Amino acid sequence: MSDLIETPLIVVRDLHHVYPGNVEALKGVSLTVHDREVLGIVGQNGSGKTTLVKHLNGLLKPSTGEVLVLGESTQKKRVSELARHVGYVFQNPDQQFFLGSVEKEVNYGPANIGMPEEERTRVTSEVLDRLGLSAKRLEHPFRLTRNYRKLLSIACVLAMNPRVVVFDEPTTGQDMNQVRLIMNAIHDLSTSGHTLVIITHDMTLVAEHCNRVIVMNEGQVMAEGTPASVFSQPIMLGRSGLEPPDIAQIAARSGIGKDILSVKEMADYLDWRIRDL
Amino acid sequence: MSQIAIEARALQCHYPDARDGVPALSNIHLSVNQGDFLVVGGPNDAGKTTLIGCLGGLIPKHIDASISGSIELLGRPIESYSATDLAGTVGVVLDDPDSQLFGSTVMHYLAFGMELRGYTREVMRERIEEAAPLLGVTDLLERSCQVLSGGEKQRVVVASMLVMRPSILIFDEPSSQLDPIGTRELFAALKHLNQKAGLTIVLAEHKLGELSECASHLLVLDRGEVRAYGRFRDVLREPLHELLRYPQAAELCLACKERGLPDSALLPLTIDEGAAFIRELLKTRGFPA
Numbered sequence: 184m185s186d187l188i189e190t191p192l193i194v195v196r197d198l199h200h201v202y203p204g205n206v207e208a209l210k211g212v213s214l215t216v217h218d219r220e221v222l223g224i225v226g227q228n229g230s231g232k233t234t235l236v237k238h239l240n241g242l243l244k245p246s247t248g249e250v251l252v253l254g255e256s257t258q259k260k261r262v263s264e265l266a267r268h269v270g271y272v273f274q275n276p277d278q279q280f281f282l283g284s285v286e287k288e289v290n291y292g293p294a295n296i297g298m299p300e301e302e303r304t305r306v307t308s309e310v311l312d313r314l315g316l317s318a319k320r321l322e323h324p325f326r327l328t329r330n331y332r333k334l335l336s337i338a339c340v341l342a343m344n345p346r347v348v349v350f351d352e353p354t355t356g357q358d359m360n361q362v363r364l365i366m367n368a369i370h371d372l373s374t375s376g377h378t379l380v381i382i383t384h385d386m387t388l389v390a391e392h393c394n395r396v397i398v399m400n401e402g403q404v405m406a407e408g409t410p411a412s413v414f415s416q417p418i419m420l421g422r423s424g425l426e427p428p429d430i431a432q433i434a435a436r437s438g439i440g441k442d443i444l445s446v447k448e449m450a451d452y453l454d455w456r457i458r459d460l
Numbered sequence: 461m462s463q464i465a466i467e468a469r470a471l472q473c474h475y476p477d478a479r480d481g482v483p484a485l486s487n488i489h490l491s492v493n494q495g496d497f498l499v500v501g502g503p504n505d506a507g508k509t510t511l512i513g514c515l516g517g518l519i520p521k522h523i524d525a526s527i528s529g530s531i532e533l534l535g536r537p538i539e540s541y542s543a544t545d546l547a548g549t550v551g552v553v554l555d556d557p558d559s560q561l562f563g564s565t566v567m568h569y570l571a572f573g574m575e576l577r578g579y580t581r582e583v584m585r586e587r588i589e590e591a592a593p594l595l596g597v598t599d600l601l602e603r604s605c606q607v608l609s610g611g612e613k614q615r616v617v618v619a620s621m622l623v624m625r626p627s628i629l630i631f632d633e634p635s636s637q638l639d640p641i642g643t644r645e646l647f648a649a650l651k652h653l654n655q656k657a658g659l660t661i662v663l664a665e666h667k668l669g670e671l672s673e674c675a676s677h678l679l680v681l682d683r684g685e686v687r688a689y690g691r692f693r694d695v696l697r698e699p700l701h702e703l704l705r706y707p708q709a710a711e712l713c714l715a716c717k718e719r720g721l722p723d724s725a726l727l728p729l730t731i732d733e734g735a736a737f738i739r740e741l742l743k744t745r746g747f748p749a
Contacts, residue, residue, distance in 0.1 A: 433712070439738065457742070
């Protein structure tokens with residue numbers, strides 16, 4: 184992985200964004216998204232996470248500073264051009280649906296970029312299957328429950344096969360099975376060579392799936408590093424409305440003197456300690 | 461003697477557009493004592509929001525669905541409550557605070573329900589001053605509702621219920637829009653309202669770990685039916701892994717058990733309990749391979 188993550192896909196330089204009414208949501212953010220990495224963006228409500236990622240596919244344009252996607256500035260690009268490279272899975276899926284069935288909704292993006300019908304049909308059915316939506320293909324998107332609408336919004340983006348997929352709060356309000364399904368989709372995407380940027384409050388997701396994490400606070404990048412290094416700074420995290428996942432806190436409090444990020448890691452460690460010492 | 465706050469008998473609920481005529485809730489029996497803190501868990505589509513809607517009086521009054529069976533609040537049938545009485549008995553907080561929040565400032569929003577009922581300025585001020593510190597929103601009173609963070613908004617919505625002095629508060633996934641600290645703050649405020657002010661709380665939620673320090677009971681719904689119901693910790697001892705997101709401390713204990721490591725008498729739920737579980741386990745070094 185280390186040799187792969189050196190190529191920058193997206194470069195953000197000294198990005199400022201001021202909303203109407205003079206609200207400065209981003210105050211000089213610089214970062215790089217490398218090829219094939221899974222980058223987590225965390226921070227409390229209102230820290231600028233969503234504003235930041237809306238610049239990655241051109242939904243927002245910088246007030247000052249610049250955003251380069253595959254080496255080109257987003258300033259003059261249309262969202263439709265950027266959508267081939269950077270897909271965006273909204274936090275609220277209702278913001279994107281407008282067609283009469285699940286299948287049509289997934290089909291729309293590929294049709295829009297001129298994908299041949301046969302390929303479209305195959306891609307649509309593949310994507311629906313992958314997200315457990317095949318049985319719902321003929322239903323109206325707004326008849327689906329919230330978690331299925333969320334899965335549908337992911338399906339629509341996957342059908343476009345973009346190089347970078349941005350997830351805005353993918354596991355919010357989902358039950359355990361849906362979280363597993365989404366986590367699997369995320370895992371699949373990252374192992375099949377996609378680059379992922381995930382905004383989340385779910386520290387378990389960060390711990391188990393991200394290679395790198397950026398902590399935002401009041402429109403600025405407050406910290407950056409591997410999940411283990413970021414979770415070892417509880418005071419900085421607390422100031423950003425965050426805390427390490429339970430299992431990392433349990434590890435720290437039990438005094439085993441080892442960074443642990445997942446339940447499986449901890450169980451493996453205990454198993455080894457108990458049986459082999 | 462503890463009085464019963466909420467009693468549901470043979471509760472069934474049907475949405476008019478339900479596919480295959482499957483009821484959203486069927487045969488729900490429930491008895492919540494005053495001062496209980498009941499968490500309603502289960503997968504999405506299990507009927508949690510519908511149950512919250514029925515117990516809070518939103519169904520069938522404001523949401524089109526037919527119900528059968530009975531619901532009593534404080535010993536009185538829910539249908540016998542006027543809108544004003546109901547607001548003074550039960551407060552309902554939904555998952556998205558923006559769907560409930562309006563008005564220019566937090567102060568105006570908190571006063572709105574009381575203004576409708578013609579309370580005097582003095583009473584309104586007194587009640588706001590009483591409710592605001594309980595939710596930590598005193599410093600927000602002069603702020604515009606639009607500029608609040610998600611956690612602040614949710615606490616303001618809860619405060620707006622409290623000024624009506626209900627004895628029951630009902631929540632539908634109140635933390636779904638909140639960051640981890642916002643969630644912790646909200647749940648800490650609810651624990652305080654429950655344990656210090658004696659309010660009865662019913663809360664539909666996926667995040668069980670964060671609730672293990674405040675919840676007294678757990679009801680698990682699955683496809684509209686009760687799968688398990690009892691004291692919070694007892695219910696989590698049951699094999700409900702397919703339906704619930706367990707706290708990581710509990711997941712760890714179960715993962716160790718699966719590997720054949722010694723089990724713990726107490727299922728750890730909190731971070732402290734998880735750490736204690738590990739220390740205890742490590743004392744058994746030399747356990748046969």
